[in-house]
Amino acid sequence: MTPDVSSSIGGEVEAVPAVEVSELRKDFWRRNKDRNRLGRRGRRRVAAIRGVSFSMARGETIAILGQNGSGKSTLVRLLSTLLLHDGGEARIFGHDVFGQPRPVRRMVNRVSVEASFFKKMSAAENLAYAARFYGMTPGATRRAIPEILQRVGFPSERRHEAMENLSRGMQQKVALARALLTSPVLLLLDEPTTGLDPRSKLEVQEFIRDLQGSHDSTILLCTHDLAEAEALADRVGILDRGRLLALEPAEDLKRRYDAETLEQAFFAATGRAFEEEGDEEDDEREVFA
Amino acid sequence: MRAAAHALRHELIGLAGVVERNVYLTRRYIWWDAAWFIWTVANTLTITFIAKGIEASGGIIDVNRATTSLLVGAVIWAYLGVVFEFLTETVAWERWEGTIEYTFMAPLSRAMHLGGSGVFAVLYGLIRAILLFFVVAAFFDLSMPSADFFAALVVLIVASISFFGIGMRMAVLPLISPEKGAQLGYVAQGIMLVCSGVYYPVDVLPGWMQAIATISPATYALDGIRGAILDGEGLGTVWPDVWPLLIIGAICIPLGLWVFHRGEQYAKRHGKLKRSG
Numbered sequence: 001m002t003p004d005v006s007s008s009i010g011g012e013v014e015a016v017p018a019v020e021v022s023e024l025r026k027d028f029w030r031r032n033k034d035r036n037r038l039g040r041r042g043r044r045r046v047a048a049i050r051g052v053s054f055s056m057a058r059g060e061t062i063a064i065l066g067q068n069g070s071g072k073s074t075l076v077r078l079l080s081t082l083l084l085h086d087g088g089e090a091r092i093f094g095h096d097v098f099g100q101p102r103p104v105r106r107m108v109n110r111v112s113v114e115a116s117f118f119k120k121m122s123a124a125e126n127l128a129y130a131a132r133f134y135g136m137t138p139g140a141t142r143r144a145i146p147e148i149l150q151r152v153g154f155p156s157e158r159r160h161e162a163m164e165n166l167s168r169g170m171q172q173k174v175a176l177a178r179a180l181l182t183s184p185v186l187l188l189l190d191e192p193t194t195g196l197d198p199r200s201k202l203e204v205q206e207f208i209r210d211l212q213g214s215h216d217s218t219i220l221l222c223t224h225d226l227a228e229a230e231a232l233a234d235r236v237g238i239l240d241r242g243r244l245l246a247l248e249p250a251e252d253l254k255r256r257y258d259a260e261t262l263e264q265a266f267f268a269a270t271g272r273a274f275e276e277e278g279d280e281e282d283d284e285r286e287v288f289a
Numbered sequence: 290m291r292a293a294a295h296a297l298r299h300e301l302i303g304l305a306g307v308v309e310r311n312v313y314l315t316r317r318y319i320w321w322d323a324a325w326f327i328w329t330v331a332n333t334l335t336i337t338f339i340a341k342g343i344e345a346s347g348g349i350i351d352v353n354r355a356t357t358s359l360l361v362g363a364v365i366w367a368y369l370g371v372v373f374e375f376l377t378e379t380v381a382w383e384r385w386e387g388t389i390e391y392t393f394m395a396p397l398s399r400a401m402h403l404g405g406s407g408v409f410a411v412l413y414g415l416i417r418a419i420l421l422f423f424v425v426a427a428f429f430d431l432s433m434p435s436a437d438f439f440a441a442l443v444v445l446i447v448a449s450i451s452f453f454g455i456g457m458r459m460a461v462l463p464l465i466s467p468e469k470g471a472q473l474g475y476v477a478q479g480i481m482l483v484c485s486g487v488y489y490p491v492d493v494l495p496g497w498m499q500a501i502a503t504i505s506p507a508t509y510a511l512d513g514i515r516g517a518i519l520d521g522e523g524l525g526t527v528w529p530d531v532w533p534l535l536i537i538g539a540i541c542i543p544l545g546l547w548v549f550h551r552g553e554q555y556a557k558r559h560g561k562l563k564r565s566g
């Protein structure tokens with residue numbers, strides 16, 4: 001186990017991995033399809049994350065690929081302290097995610113597929129609200145909000161419009177701004193570009209690249225876009241039904257599966273696992289999808 | 290020491306942020322609130338007219354006093370409704386919008402988060418309660434020559450500490466059942482008030498309800514406020530109603546936080562915070 005090294009002790013920080021996950025497990029309860037003799041439907045545990053281990057160095061970007069229901073969002077939620085785990089361990093800059101959530105929360109922020117805002121409130125109001133929880137005063141947000149919106153490519157003069165009047169792409173940019181406003185050292189991006197038009201997608205990707213260059217942030221990106229993964233990530237991982245099959249540079253991944261493209265590697269990885277697993281989990285896959 | 294001061298400042302900024310957010314939202318829905326206020330006034334009138342009705346059908350009754358007493362009950366009912374509603378909305382609304390995950394992953398203690406909701410709920414509830422009281426009082430041209438409104442306000446504010454503690458327990462319900470949890474808040478409000486002598490003295494209740502009355506903060510709130518408004522009891526005289534409120538409050542708040550914490554753990558274990566994705 002790593003000793004608890006406070007992230008503020010300059011020199012030692014480098015020694016502590018940004019993220020260290022070992023044998024992490026998360027189960028959910030699901031109702032059975034069939035009723036038992038008493039006519040009640042029992043519940044059974046279904047694993048969403050089954051023994052995932054990996055680590056990330058500070059400043060690194062990794063991309064996690066995986067089919068629908070493979071557990072990407074569950075992993076992100078575990079790391080954001082939104083879910084309690086059922087086994088294993090996760091540390092962020094040395095802090096136990098489940099045992100010491102407070103310092104972890106300070107360091108992490110997240111963007112998810114769904115932008116999630118108070119629809120009647122404006123972008124500026126939503127951002128101010130989110131930032132207060134991180135201790136930012138009205139004075140600080142008044143300055144920071146227009147700045148950050150500018151950076152994510154949101155027309156700053158529209159910041160007083162209600163969120164419900166903004167397009168999805170715009171909302172997603174505000175979501176990015178919300179995550180960045182609190183200067184997280186670990187950024188969890190859960191399909192940030194899903195559902196965006198090609199131009200907005202490109203803008204968001206460009207912005208992520210810009211972050212990698214200029215900021216000291218470590219990024220975990222979950223995506224269905226293989227090109228995006230290849231272009232942005234130092235290492236690419238494949239999550240398949242709760243198991244992390246591989247996590248390595250895209251080139252190595254292709255070589256491992258003897259594939260020319262990442263797409264082929266992805267199919268090879270998830271397809272082969274499918275045959276190996278056998279029938280037991282087939283009905284789960286059906287529910288996942 | 291410095292670190293503690295810094296942490297406290299951070300917490301208070303978070304608390305103020307919740308108040309600020311509620312101000313924004315209330316501003317957006319202000320006309321709906323105004324319409325709802327009309328409903329509250331109408332509802333209160335249906336109760337306060339009862340005294341006149343009794344007199345008209347031959348009963349012998351001090352109409353001015355009875356109407357004022359009923360009005361106090363109706364105002365407390367409305368006040369509690371507002372406070373509980375805001376508190377249950379702390380979770381329910383955010384869960385609906387999907388922002389709950391962002392709020393729950395932020396480095397702010399739950400006490401301050403809920404505290405922000407509580408502070409706003411109490412302030413907003415007080416404004417509405419005072420407005421309601423005087424609008425309806427004017428309607429009946431009630432005379433309250435000896436009323437000590439200051440003492441009444443103090444009693445209501447002290448009682449609000451307990452109401453807040455109980456409201457926290459209500460607030461946790463939408464975490465468990467997002468669709469129906471909020472409605473249980475009304476159940477709690479109803480049970481508490483029916484046992485606390487909202488429109489009648491507690492003595493008329495069956496014994497087991499009187500037992501509930503002794504531990505219900507609303508009993509002391511109603512008694513103290515009636516004493517202050519009807520009999521002009523000052524702060525010194527309402528003290529027998531204030532100290533039980535302080536004790537109940539001192540128990541309710543930590544208990545409320547504990548229940549909420551349990552609910553939050555349950556939600557995090559079973560993945561109840563997410564709405565989609």
Ligand SMILES: Nc1ncnc2c1ncn2[C@@H]1O[C@H](COP(=O)(O)OP(=O)(O)OP(=O)(O)O)[C@@H](O)[C@H]1O
Nearest residue numbers: 028048067068069070071072073074288559560566
């Ligand atoms: N809150 C929850 N309650 C019950 N089961 C859940 C919950 N969240 C996730 N699951 C289950 O856990 C598994 C993993 O889901 P998760 O959302 O992590 O997948 P994902 O990889 O993000 O999928 P997608 O690509 O569709 O976003 C799925 O089987 C899902 O049904």
Ligand SMILES: [Mg+2]
Nearest residue numbers: 072073190566
């Ligand atoms: Mg997902």
